[in-house]
Amino acid sequence: MAEFVLVAGAWLGAWAWDDVAPALRAAGHGVHPVTLSGLAERRDVPAGQRTHVRDIVEVASGFREVVVVGHSYSGIPVGQAAERIGNRLKRAVFVDSNVPADGESFTSTWSAAQVSALTDRGYWPPLTAEDYAGQGLSDEQIARVVGGSTPHPAASLTEPAEVSGSLGEIPATYIKCLLDGETPSPDVVKLLESERWELVEMDTGRWPMFSQPAELARVLVEAV
Template sequence: MANFVLVAGARLGAWAWDDVVPHLRAAGHAAHPLTLSGLAEKRGRPAGLRTHVQDVVTEVERHAPDRVVLVGHSYAGVPVGQAAQLIGPRPARVVFLDAALPVDGESFAAGWPDGGAELTAAIEANGGSWPCARPEHFAGHGLTEEQTARIVAGATPHPGATLTEPATLTGPLADLPATYITCLAAGEPDEQAAALLAAGHWRSAELDTGHWPMFSRPGELARLLIDAAAP
């Protein structure tokens, strides 16, 4: 049995995994969807990137699971990648789901094509939070109107400091036992992930859908997560 700790990307909370969790549990695994500080039911809690890293570490320690599988979607790849280096013993697997990866000394925003200028400006204009996306942002990602409406309705503004604070790594990401899942409709992995995959450090998997597969393909995503958890 694997113990999945599931962390969704920016603006989302544990609720984003509602359609995936039943598939994991039906297959005999434990699933612990996590809301990061400042989001969803934890909205209003002050949070920086270190807070989100500690959120993940604390969740693992709270459940004290064996065979922990950390899953980080989108932005959450940044805190999950750091947390994976801090928990002991090493996780059985880290799954980066169409995710950003942490770069030592750099922020999530720094990975944007403009160096994060547009993202930083949006945070400043919104009182320190990254505002929620409009429905048209989700077009072309294999989502139904109902699924898009569900994401929009459940989203909360994202704490800006988590996006602009630099990451801290204690070792090479290549040393993590990791799988990278690419969502094909969202484009290719970034250069860092592509290099790790090309070098054979990590396993690779693909989903023929967009960037939010927990909504568009929950059953298929659950099967890939279960496959990734296998030794």
């Protein structure tokens, strides 16, 4: 039995995994969805990147055979948490996500003007319904995502990651959602050269926990 620690991407909370968790539990695994500080029901908690890493590590504390799953933005804190979980880690799974690089942040590739606007505001506003077009989501699913989203704390996007080793040494699965682009980013392509990493493709968009929850659950179970 694995212990799945599930972390959704920007603007989302633990609720994003509601349609995935039952299938994982039915397969005999423990399931522990995470709401990161500053989001959803924890929106009033101050949060930076290190806070998010700590959130994940704390949820995984006490478990063995941990499978930590990071979606989109959350691949950055999940990759760092995977290092800190150490020999209790069974696998890291990155769902069409960013991956951390030591000293780099989520906004490292943004322009100075974009970063300034983000920090001045203090949060990253949620996407609108129009932003989810072409991602394999029904109108009902889009309304659910938009309705549940909350502003994302800026500091978690601008604080640099702290990675001490090579992510290529961690057993990992990268799930590429093809409607969001057929090829992973160059840093992920490099990591996939490691014999400890595997690539799985899903014919859906960047939010498969909503568009194809049963298929995503199947992929997660097969990954372990």
